[in-house]
Amino acid sequence: MSNTASQVALVCPSCSPDEETVHEVLKPGGQATVRCTACGHTHKTRIEEETEADLDVIVSQDDESFSASAEVPEHEELAVGEEFVLDTEEAILLVRITSIELDEDRRVESAYGEEIRTLWTRAVDNVSVNLTVHPNENREESRSVKLGVPGDHEFTVGEREEMAGEEFVVTGIHVKRDATGYDRDKFDFDGDSVPAKDVKRLYGEDDSPTAWSAW
Structure with missing residues (x-):
């Protein structure tokens, strides 16, 4: 940072x-x-040494959260959507800022280190992605599974994936609200690609050999 x-x-x-x-x-x-x-x-x-602010950091990882801390220069501006490496007691994580809290519980999109009371973040180096798999024939019901993948793994509409015992072709991708740089929140055209850390929900069509049987 x-x-x-x-x-x-x-x-x-x-x-x-x-x-x-x-x-x-x-x-x-x-x-x-x-x-x-x-x-x-x-x-x-003469190089002026910049005073650092000690910030409380809340890290969300999967369905759990924990507290940590980080030192940042007082005059460095931080913004929602930015990512940084956070050294915690549990592990060294790549996290994304999802909310910035000032005094009196005020939430802002950006602020300088000296103004910030708490950074709310989400771990993005390894993430869980919710997947809905639709059958390729109407003889099965859709099913939902959770995939554990590296945050930088790219899911591409139209491409086949094999992971966590699932074989499917990606048909649609919904992106998270804290993801930046996108012109829409749903992608369903062949070739559309989104990294796992930005995926809110993934949709796929079952492509396993036993997806459908007449018997």
Whole structure:
């Protein structure tokens, strides 16, 4: 959620005196030695250390939730939909911000670290996807199952999947409300693709060899 300690944004007296460029920190300290990555100029400057805010983080994972904490620069702006790596006692997780809570239980779409009381998040590195499988003949009933998959696994309409003992062709995908970058919430055209971490519900047609039998 912040720059690496070895790189900072600073003005360069050689190539960019008015706008900041990325500098590599060669020697930290009160008067740090830095090198501009744009032109290679090395110079000394004072790097202001940014105060960090300690935030409460609520992590939702499958049907459970737990509390954690995270340190972020006070003047860094966070927004709903952003993802970051969270180091918890249970595991290191990739999480997505689903809600930002300020004092007096106010909820906002974005805020600076110093303003935030609680970050509400959802784990997205490994997720559970609800799947509804329709029979390829009307001699069976539809069934619902839950799939455990990596968050970056792509489901594509028209493609066949085999997982959790199910064999099916993807026919439709509903996306979650906290997913960003989509122009609609349902995808059902061949070739439409959505990563598992954004899937609210997956629809498929049974494609197993025993999906239908005349006997």
